[in-house]
Amino acid sequence: xxxADHPQCAAALALAQQLADAARRIAMRHxxxxxxxxxxxxxxxxxxxxxxxxxxxxxxxHAAFPQHAIRGEEFPxxxxxxxxxxxxxxxxxxxxxxxxxxxxxxxALLQEDRPVIGVIEAPALAExxxxxxxxxxxxxxxxxxxxxxxxxxxxxxxxxxPETFGAEERRRFEALALRAxxxxxxxDCYLYGMLAxxxxxxxxxxxxxxxxxxxxxxxxxxAGGRISDWRGAPLMSASDGRVVAAANETLWREAVAELGLx
Numbered sequence: 265x266x267x268a269d270h271p272q273c274a275a276a277l278a279l280a281q282q283l284a285d286a287a288r289r290i291a292m293r294h295x296x297x298x299x300x301x302x303x304x305x306x307x308x309x310x311x312x313x314x315x316x317x318x319x320x321x322x323x324x325x326h327a328a329f330p331q332h333a334i335r336g337e338e339f340p341x342x343x344x345x346x347x348x349x350x351x352x353x354x355x356x357x358x359x360x361x362x363x364x365x366x367x368x369x370x371x372a373l374l375q376e377d378r379p380v381i382g383v384i385e386a387p388a389l390a391e392x393x394x395x396x397x398x399x400x401x402x403x404x405x406x407x408x409x410x411x412x413x414x415x416x417x418x419x420x421x422x423x424x425x426p427e428t429f430g431a432e433e434r435r436r437f438e439a440l441a442l443r444a445x446x447x448x449x450x451x452d453c454y455l456y457g458m459l460a461x462x463x464x465x466x467x468x469x470x471x472x473x474x475x476x477x478x479x480x481x482x483x484x485x486x487a488g489g490r491i492s493d494w495r496g497a498p499l500m501s502a503s504d505g506r507v508v509a510a511a512n513e514t515l516w517r518e519a520v521a522e523l524g525l526x
Contacts, residue, residue: 266398267380272329272347276381277396279328280371283321284385284392287353287369290317291387296363309357314338317353317369325349337475348374352475356452365389368453372479377500382479384457393457395482401460410489410511411462416440416518419465419511421447422455428471433506437468440522456480459509460487466519467509474501484509490516494523 267273294313301309318336325334333343336351349371354360356367365388373381382395393408395401401408413419421444423429429437441447444466451458453476455467460483469477477491481499484491490513493499494506508523510516 267375268396268398273396276373279324280373280381280383280394283324283371284369284383286320286324287317287385288387290320291354291369295360295388299361301361309361310338311357311361314353314357318351321351321353346375350374350475350478355476359452366451366454370453370475370479374478379478379481382482384453384479384483386454386457391457393460393483395486397482399486401483401486403457403461408461408487410460410487411465413465414512414514416443416515417445419444419515421466421468422451422464423449423468424452425449433470436523436525440519453480456483456509459489459511460484465511465515468519468523469507470505472505472507477507480509488512492520494520496520496524
């Protein structure tokens with residue numbers, strides 16, 4: 265049974281939309297205004313806005329599904345059980361603090377360790393992708409489909425930044441991307457929405473954490489694409505942070521054949 269047939273599906277989808285609404289309101293209240301920036305232990309930036317959004321979302325989840333667990337980027341995990349909400353309040357904080365609009369909020373619902381609902385919310389662009397296992401992906405309420413281009417020579421390849429790649433990872437990425445029609449940089453979670461809507465054919469990333477990629481899984485799959493780690497295995501909480509998303513099976517197989525050699 266897919267999650268679309270689960271008794272909790274309708275209520276969970278409604279909550280996911282409400283969480284995205286709340287994230288949008290808070291983010292846009294602070295976007296392109298002076299925001300104090302702190303550094304985490306890993307050197308990545310964080311703001312009070314990240315924490316405000318996640319705090320608000322956690323309160324909403326507690327009220328709607330008190331039995332569900334919560335894992336977020338900014339605060340310790342809460343609870344355990346069959347269902348877990350995975351939250352990234354601002355994915356692309358560097359974009360947010362510099363006024364670049366391609367940041368987002370990521371919301372995923374996991375059943376055990378399987379992402380069954382995923383939301384990619386792009387507040388500054390008023391765009392939202394919603395994926396649910398067993399249903400077609402929607403962008404602002406309309407069904408979307410991935411590109412039908414299956415030749416790498418015709419494909420557009422994206423990554424957020426090559427700075428995150430190790431030497432061998434970058435060599436593999438370059439070997440693949442140089443054979444594509446076009447390669448572009450920047451975008452964070454927005455790239456998966458673009459892929460789901462047919463605007464690009466491959467997204468290749470490294471050094472991601474579960475809150476960075478789990479929401480993208482139902483979005484990409486529900487639009488007809490494939491998403492996995494670089495070796496072709498399903499994405500899980502224990503995945504190594506290397507992600508490849510493709511518009512179709514043909515491109516996915518070609519990408520995995522190149523990238524999975526590491």
